[in-house]
Amino acid sequence: MQNAKDSFYVALRTRLATVNPERTILLRAAVRPGILVEEAEAPFSQLPTDVFVLRWTAMGLEQDLPSSLAAMECEVLYATLGSQSFGGMDRGRALSAMDEELAAILSPYWTAKFNYTTTPATELQTNVFWDEPVFEPLTTVRDRLTRSARVTVYAYQEIGE
Amino acid sequence: MSDTASRSATAAPQMLADALLRTVAGTTALLRVTGTNANTDQSQLGLVATTFAEVVVSPAVLRKLRPGYVEGGQSRWEILVSATGVQQQVDALDLDSAKSLFAMTLAVNVGGQDYLIESIAANEAMGQVYLYRLLVREAGTEAV
Numbered sequence: 001m002q003n004a005k006d007s008f009y010v011a012l013r014t015r016l017a018t019v020n021p022e023r024t025i026l027l028r029a030a031v032r033p034g035i036l037v038e039e040a041e042a043p044f045s046q047l048p049t050d051v052f053v054l055r056w057t058a059m060g061l062e063q064d065l066p067s068s069l070a071a072m073e074c075e076v077l078y079a080t081l082g083s084q085s086f087g088g089m090d091r092g093r094a095l096s097a098m099d100e101e102l103a104a105i106l107s108p109y110w111t112a113k114f115n116y117t118t119t120p121a122t123e124l125q126t127n128v129f130w131d132e133p134v135f136e137p138l139t140t141v142r143d144r145l146t147r148s149a150r151v152t153v154y155a156y157q158e159i160g161e
Numbered sequence: 162m163s164d165t166a167s168r169s170a171t172a173a174p175q176m177l178a179d180a181l182l183r184t185v186a187g188t189t190a191l192l193r194v195t196g197t198n199a200n201t202d203q204s205q206l207g208l209v210a211t212t213f214a215e216v217v218v219s220p221a222v223l224r225k226l227r228p229g230y231v232e233g234g235q236s237r238w239e240i241l242v243s244a245t246g247v248q249q250q251v252d253a254l255d256l257d258s259a260k261s262l263f264a265m266t267l268a269v270n271v272g273g274q275d276y277l278i279e280s281i282a283a284n285e286a287m288g289q290v291y292l293y294r295l296l297v298r299e300a301g302t303e304a305v
Contacts, residue, residue: 006206013205028211029265030200040207042267043300045279116202 001059001070003115004128004155008074009037009054011111011128016052019104020097025051049144050094052102053077067126068157076102076133079146088143095145099135102149106133113155126156174286175245179220182243182292187220190240191270192250192262215270216254216262218246223271226296238276240269240295244283247293259283259293268300275300 016023016033023034025048027041034051038044047053058073078098082091110129114121133149140146196212203209221242247259256262260281268275276297284292 006202009206010202028195028204030204032200032205037206040205043277045277116206117208119203121202 001072001155001157001161003113003124003161004070004153005037005056005072005074006116007111007113007128007155008130008153009035010114010116012052012054012105015105016101020101023050023101047077047079047146049079049081050098051078052098070155070157072153072155074130074151074153075148076151077146077148078102079144081143081145091143091145095138095147099147102133106130106151113158124158124161126158128153128155130154171287172245172289174289174291175243178284178291179243179245182220182222182241185222187222187243188271189217189219190221190223190242192216192218192266193268193270193275194262194265195267213267216250216266218242218250220246221271235298237279238297238299240271240276240297242293242295244290244292259290263293263295269295269297 013033013035016035021033024031025034025036027036036048036051036053038047038053038055053076055075055077056072057075060071062069062071078095080091080094080098082088082094109132110127113124113126113128115124130151130153133151136148136150138145138147193213193215196214199209201209204211221240223238223240226237226239244259247262251257251259251262254262263278263281266278268277270276276295277300279296279298281296282294283290284294
């Protein structure tokens, strides 16, 4: 299941670098595409703005199949304050841009599954696939606009995983 | 309106703050920042341990904030840090500002306990910061 989670993140990160190369984050002394896995970073007192944060929540396992099928729910959180040059008054547009980017990087709804514990990463035999995102209503706290989208990610468990 | 008073900026507020911090058992705070790390898939996926560096700032004082009972709530603490101590490290690390230093800080260690920064405030006198106040909460051992 970890391989599926890793592959999902790397697929979205690679697509984001193509869809919007300008969306980056300086994290742990490195500039990277503006997407991160919350559980793989140091705890945040407040989620960073203008980046996508992947949070893994629910999980289910269907074992009544030739291969077990894991279903994992990923919550993609993102927030924005708009830009300083617009005095934050473009925050609605900035959030819309992130909505569109998220929809773009989630399509197509599958990617190859890799094992990233090896160097280089080794491709496994099955794919990781996911549902269409379910966008949650916007949350406004003062000038901070936040939205989350839920995606259910599926992957078959291969022998040795 | 800008302050155009013709008074010379001195280091008196900073010296006074440093003296006060030392006299109330000022100690050393270690700001844990990330070292140079390879930006690889493995490091982004939590597969590679990040290297850390510790930035020493002193004098600093840790004090517990007045507790307000909250079910399951954590204790909150405040770390008072000398602005001159912070500025020395900002200069040594060739950073833009103290804000940059705090932004890259993952945790603050005082007396062997790690704390996570919740918010930062600066006290100023005559346009000069003489004290930083870090609102922190205790970190679990897994935090860093």
